[in-house]
């Protein structure tokens with residue numbers, strides 16, 4: 001019982017801070033996406049491709065969450081966007097306080113899109129509100145089609161699923177259609193994109209979705 005009470009109060013404090021962040025982002029007309037996925041599903045690859053396609057017209061900032069390294073923020077900076085790396089020192093998710101401190105270092109008046117890459121796992125990040133407009137699960141086909149059924153919280157709390165690595169389908173015993181079906185079984189409201197970041201396929205619809213969402217924030 002005691003454990004449950006403590007966890008509740010921590011989440012409540014986070015929710016209050018996330019609410020403040022959301023108001024701040026809304027005041028600045030910024031679209032905020034929280035990317036959740038297993039390690040290696042392709043979150044950073046998707047961010048790199050998004051910057052390459054939208055970066056000329058859209059001012060993008062990226063908060064990177066990783067247990068230890070700065071590797072992902074270095075990749076994002078090389079791709080052409082400003083990025084702040086948060087190291088959780090082994091922690092399994094980002095929280096609103098971490099994101100708040102990071103975004104204080106961005107010029108929010110010069111930002112259209114804020115992408116938050118959460119720590120790679122499908123459990124903890126789902127429970128922590130970061131003030132985002134949408135939670136995006138990046139689901140790699142190579143991980144199997146059963147992940148929405150095994151980790152439903154990530155998918156029920158998300159608005160979007162980007163199925164990545166569809167180029168691997170000929171080499172795998174699973175299909176993109178199966179993964180899509182399982183995601184929609186868990187959450188029929190999901191918007192689903194099928195992409196290969198490696199081959200740059202399927203990214204037009206993803207980027208158009210972002211453009212349309214940014215337009216609603218202005």
Ligand SMILES: Nc1nc2c(ncn2[C@@H]2O[C@H](COP(=O)(O)OP(=O)(O)OP(=O)(O)O)[C@@H](O)[C@H]2O)c(=O)[nH]1
Pocket residue numbers: 037038039040041042043044045046072119120164165166167168195196197198199
């Ligand atoms: N075949 C294939 N490989 C991909 C694709 N997208 C990413 N990868 C590879 O998958 C690996 C992981 O990609 P990342 O973008 O680092 O994945 P991540 O989700 O950011 O990983 P973490 O931050 O460590 O959780 C890299 O070796 C990428 O080159 C894809 O569409 N197809």
Ligand SMILES: [Mg+2]
Pocket residue numbers: 043044045072117
């Ligand atoms: Mg990454």
